[in-house]
Amino acid sequence: xxxxxxxxxxxxxxxxxxxxxxxxxxxxxxxxxxxxxxxxxxxxxxxxxxxxxxxxxxxxxxxxxxxxxxxxxxxxxxxxxxxxxxxxxxxxxxxxxxxxxxxxxxxxxxxxxxxxxxxxxxxxxxxxxxxxxxxxxxxxxxxxxxxxxxxxxxxxxxxxxxxxxxxxxxxxxxxxxxxxxxxxxxxxxxxxxxxxxxxxxxxxxxxxxxxxxxxxxxxxxxxxxxxxxxxxxxxxxxxxxxxxxxxxxxxxxxxxxxxxxxxxxxxxxxxxxxxxxxxxxxxxxxxxxxxxxxxxxxxxxxxxxxxxxxxx
Amino acid sequence: xxxxxxxxxxxxxxxxxxxxxxxxxxxxxxxxxxxxxxxxxxxxxxxxxxxxxxxxxxxxxxxxxxxxxxxxxxxxxxxxxxxxxxxxxxxxxxxxxxxxxxxxxxxxxxxxxxxxxxxxxxxxxxxxxxxxxxxxxxxxxxxxxxxxxxxxxxxxxxxxxxxxxxxxxxxxxxxxxxxxxxxxxxxxxxxxxxxxxxxxxxxxxxxxxxxxxxxxxxxxxxxxxxxxxxxxxxxxxxxxxxxxxxxxxxxxxxxxxxxxxxxxxxxxxxxxxxxxxxxxxxxxxxxxxxxxxxxxxxxxxxxxxxxx
Numbered sequence: 001x002x003x004x005x006x007x008x009x010x011x012x013x014x015x016x017x018x019x020x021x022x023x024x025x026x027x028x029x030x031x032x033x034x035x036x037x038x039x040x041x042x043x044x045x046x047x048x049x050x051x052x053x054x055x056x057x058x059x060x061x062x063x064x065x066x067x068x069x070x071x072x073x074x075x076x077x078x079x080x081x082x083x084x085x086x087x088x089x090x091x092x093x094x095x096x097x098x099x100x101x102x103x104x105x106x107x108x109x110x111x112x113x114x115x116x117x118x119x120x121x122x123x124x125x126x127x128x129x130x131x132x133x134x135x136x137x138x139x140x141x142x143x144x145x146x147x148x149x150x151x152x153x154x155x156x157x158x159x160x161x162x163x164x165x166x167x168x169x170x171x172x173x174x175x176x177x178x179x180x181x182x183x184x185x186x187x188x189x190x191x192x193x194x195x196x197x198x199x200x201x202x203x204x205x206x207x208x209x210x211x212x213x214x215x216x217x218x219x220x221x222x223x224x225x226x227x228x229x230x231x232x233x234x235x236x237x238x239x240x241x242x243x244x245x246x247x248x249x250x251x252x253x254x255x256x257x258x259x260x261x262x263x264x265x266x267x268x269x270x271x272x273x274x275x276x277x278x279x280x281x282x283x284x285x286x287x288x289x290x291x292x293x294x295x296x297x298x299x300x301x302x303x304x305x306x307x308x309x310x311x312x
Numbered sequence: 313x314x315x316x317x318x319x320x321x322x323x324x325x326x327x328x329x330x331x332x333x334x335x336x337x338x339x340x341x342x343x344x345x346x347x348x349x350x351x352x353x354x355x356x357x358x359x360x361x362x363x364x365x366x367x368x369x370x371x372x373x374x375x376x377x378x379x380x381x382x383x384x385x386x387x388x389x390x391x392x393x394x395x396x397x398x399x400x401x402x403x404x405x406x407x408x409x410x411x412x413x414x415x416x417x418x419x420x421x422x423x424x425x426x427x428x429x430x431x432x433x434x435x436x437x438x439x440x441x442x443x444x445x446x447x448x449x450x451x452x453x454x455x456x457x458x459x460x461x462x463x464x465x466x467x468x469x470x471x472x473x474x475x476x477x478x479x480x481x482x483x484x485x486x487x488x489x490x491x492x493x494x495x496x497x498x499x500x501x502x503x504x505x506x507x508x509x510x511x512x513x514x515x516x517x518x519x520x521x522x523x524x525x526x527x528x529x530x531x532x533x534x535x536x537x538x539x540x541x542x543x544x545x546x547x548x549x550x551x552x553x554x555x556x557x558x559x560x561x562x563x564x565x566x567x568x569x570x571x572x573x574x575x576x577x578x579x580x581x582x583x584x585x586x587x588x589x590x591x592x593x594x595x596x597x598x599x600x601x602x603x604x605x606x607x608x609x610x611x612x613x614x615x616x617x618x619x620x
Contacts, residue, residue, distance in 0.1 A: 054411050104608045108350055108410050112558065116604045119555070123597045242418055249415065279430045285422025292416040293405055 004310050009174050009256060013167040020159050028159050034260075034267050035162040036224045037243075039169050041251070041259030043216030044244035049253035050177060051209040052189030055102075056111045057118030059240035061214040063125065064094045065221030067132065070231035073144035075131065080147040080226060087222035088215060095214020099207045115241065122236040137232020145229050152227045165223050166260075169216055174256055176212075185209050189254070217244075246284065249291055252300030255311050261299050318588060320449075321469075326584025327577075328473050328542075331480035332535045334576035337557035338484065338569055339531030345567030346504050346524045347408045352417040353398070354532055355554025356424040360391050361533025362545040363428055366437050380442040380541070387537050388530035395529025399522045408521070421550075428547040441472040441541035476538045483534065484573060491569070500524060504567075532557075556583075559603045 016035070020028055040062055047053050068087035072078040078086060102113050125132045132138070142151075150157040176182050184205050187195040196202050225231045234240070243266075244259075251262025269287065274280040295302055304311040340354045364387045369379035398420060406412045447469055491497035503510045503520045511517045535553070543549070556579065564575030579599065586595035 054414070056414075101604075101608055108348075108414070109607050111411075111414060112350070112562065113604055113607050116600050116607075120597055120600050120604070123593055123600070127591075127593050127597065245415065245418075279426040281422045282426035282430065285419045285424075285426060288419030289402060289416055289423065292412050292419065293402065296412065 005256060006171075006174055008311075009170050012257060012260070013163065013170065016163055016166075017160075020156075020163075025155060028155055030267060030271065032155075032159045032162040033228065034263050035166040036220055036227065037247070037267075038260045038263040039166055039223070040217050040220035041244045041247040041263050042169055042173060042256075043213045043220060045248045045253060045259045046173065046185075046216065047209050047213040048245065049248055049255070049258065050182070050189060051185045051206060052192075053206060053209065054111050054245075055114040055241070056238075056245070057114030057116070057121075057241050058213075058217055058244050059236050059238065060098070060118040060121040061091060061095060061217035062221040062224075062240060063121060063236035064091050064214075065218030065223075066225050066231045066235055067125070067221075068218065069222035069225045070138065070140060070144075071131065073140060074138060077143075080144055083144060084147070084222055084226065087218060091215045091218025091222075092211065095211045095218070096207075098214065099210035103203060103206055103210070115238070118236070118241050119238065122233060122238075125233045125236050132231075132233065135233045137230060137234070140225060140229040140231070145226065147226065152229065158227055161227055162223070165219070169219070170256065170260075177256065181205065181208060186254070246288060249296075249298055250287070252298030252302070252304065255298075255300040255304060257311070258298055258300040265299065322584045322588040323581065324469055324473070324584075325588075326581035327477050328580075329583055330577045330580025331477045332539045333553065333556050333560055333580050334484060334573050335480055335535035335538070336532045336553045337560040337564075337572050337576050338487065339528040339535075340557045341561045341564070341567060341569055341572040342500075342531075343525055343528040344561065345569070346500065347403075347521055348567075349403065349408050349410055349413040350417075351525075351528065352414055352554070353420040353424060354528070354557060355550030355552070356421050357391050357395055357529040357532040357550075358536045358553045359428065359545075359547065359550035360394070360424060361387050361536030362439075362540040362549060363432050363547070364390055364533070365537045365540050366432075366439050366545040369439050370437075376440040377442040380439075384534075384537050388534045391533035392526040392530030396522045396526035398529075399525035403525065404518060404521070425547060425550065432545075432547060434547065436544040436546040438544045439540045443472060443475075444541075445471045447471060447474070472541060476542070479538060480535075487531075488569065555600075559599060562603055563606055 016031070019031065023031070040058075043061070044055070044058050047055055047058075065087045068090035069083045072086045073080065073083040098114075098117060102110060102117070105113050126134050145152045147161075150161065152158050152161060177186075184195065184200050187198075187200065188202055188205055192202055195205075221235070224235075247262035247266050248259055249262065250265050251260065252258030266284070266287075269283065270280050273283045291298070297305055300311065336354070336358055339357075340351060343349065343351050343354075365380075365383040368374075368383040368386065369376060372379060372382070374382060402416050402420065403413055406416060449469065491500060499510075499515055499520055502513070503515060503517050507517050510520075532553070560575045560579050561572055563579065564571030564573070583595065583599065586598070
């Protein structure tokens with residue numbers, strides 16, 4: 001129980017706020033996007049890094065938030081605030097039902113079941129193409145991009161809204177992993193049998209982890225649509241289930257700051273390498289293989305192992 | 313001509329899908345049965361098989377039949393060796409840890425797919441079948457003016473597709489024989505039952521792993537060589553066989569080869585039937601959901617033994 005983690009995370013948020021004024025508009029745009037996707041990665045990390053459940057289908061949670069927001073705002077003319085609430089409620093109910101179904105399986109079966117549910121989700125989005133726009137997706141109209149008088153066409157509100165949401169989730173998780181529930185999740189990751197023997201209800205804790213993870217990822221999807229004004233089936237594809245895994249692995253699974261580190265690293269890796277080749281996924285593949293071989297703990301994980309043992 | 317011929321064609325196409333999927337899925341199944349790891353890059357070995365076949369039949373200046381036979385012999389070997397190399401370089405170093413292997417093979421998937429994109433390009437390219445004749449099937453029907461015979465222009469099947477189905481049956485039979493009746497099969501089965509005990513008895517377990525991983529990749533490539541004259545070679549073609557193999561291996565019971573073959577027939581046939589009569593997207597949704605619920609409620613598959 002130390003406050004170095006809290007201090008570090010508040011420091012990171014402060015630094016990011018300053019960064020807006022230091023870098024060019026181009027990078028402000030990229031960082032805003034990275035922050036929203038880092039929320040997605042943090043949600044994934046809670047399940048994978050802290051609870052030890054490897055899901056290969058988190059795109060469905062992101063897309064639930066995305067379509068929950070996008071469709072309610074576009075089809076039923078919800079206001080942005082109502083749309084956001086609706087997306088969170090839908091994400092909550094959806095992750096609850098996915099949790100009930102998938103938690104009957106373990107290990108490899110859990111990965112495959114989540115992968116396939118996500119695939120079904122993607123196909124359903126395509127099946128209802130007349131409303132969802134299928135692969136092409138749809139653009140959110142102005143009323144869906146204005147919240148509390150802020151219009152997210154403006155880069156400054158984009159950046160600070162993303163940073164605000166990121167900070168809320170990061171600090172929320174910093175506090176959450178210290179609670180009894182949070183610690184029990186780590187115990188399950190380390191040794192499920194032992195946690196069970198000690199009298200913890202493993203199923204309920206995993207269930208809670210899936211719900212929190214799903215809602216955070218749903219929040220990321222909804223705010224992506226709110227702030228960047230677009231929803232499309234590409235975000236429901238397998239690719240977007242693999243990406244948060246990659247970000248978390250790169251940054252360091254089971255660390256609070258890892259998802260941000262990994263997302264920043266991967267984004268700029270792709271940004272730079274796509275300047276040289278259109279086959280930038282080649283580099284992504286190479287990095288994944290090298291990481292699993294040589295740094296299974298990720299960047300922040302290596303840091304934790306070598307010097308900063310206090311990192312949570 | 314109404315319903316009957318369509319049904320027969322659907323069943324025939326279903327048998328073709330079953331044959332190719334059986335070969336590919338058995339490759340995934342032997343690997344899972346032995347090492348307990350899921351190879352996500354399996355579909356890419358399939359894709360490599362197709363792309364290599366295109367390369368051999370078009371770039372070596374052979375006539376189509378000779379080229380195709382060369383491909384049939386060389387391609388599975390080449391892809392198998394690549395798979396063995398991947399096993400040595402990556403999987404072996406991860407100690408076949410199930411979760412890390414999945415992540416690493418995802419990386420391998422991107423590596424293979426994108427290297428193909430960079431060298432072979434984004435186009436779909438055809439391969440000529442070594443032979444292709446149409447066999448007209450007679451169809452007799454009671455029409456308005458009495459019995460009518462539709463032949464030879466009623467409906468028919470092609471000899472190449474028929475040959476693929478027969479070849480797959482023969483190859484699978486040989487594989488099952490090899491596993492059940494030879495010394496090498498015995499080594500594999502012994503390693504599968506208890507790898508530590510096998511090691512204690514002097515079986516080179518890690519070499520067995522490497523070879524079986526190679527066989528798995530080779531089988532996927534073999535399926536691709538057979539199907540590529542019917543469908544074209546493309547760098548993204550690995551996704552569908554991967555998903556179908558996954559489905560088949562799970563429904564058949566992870567690691568059980570006869571179960572895998574049975575499931576391939578079941579899934580291939582129903583895929584043929586459903587996509588003739590319903591929308592393909594809906595067919596995929598139903599098939600995928602079916603598999604998910606099999607996994608949730610019967611984790612060992614329909615034909616699987618209790619493994620835990």
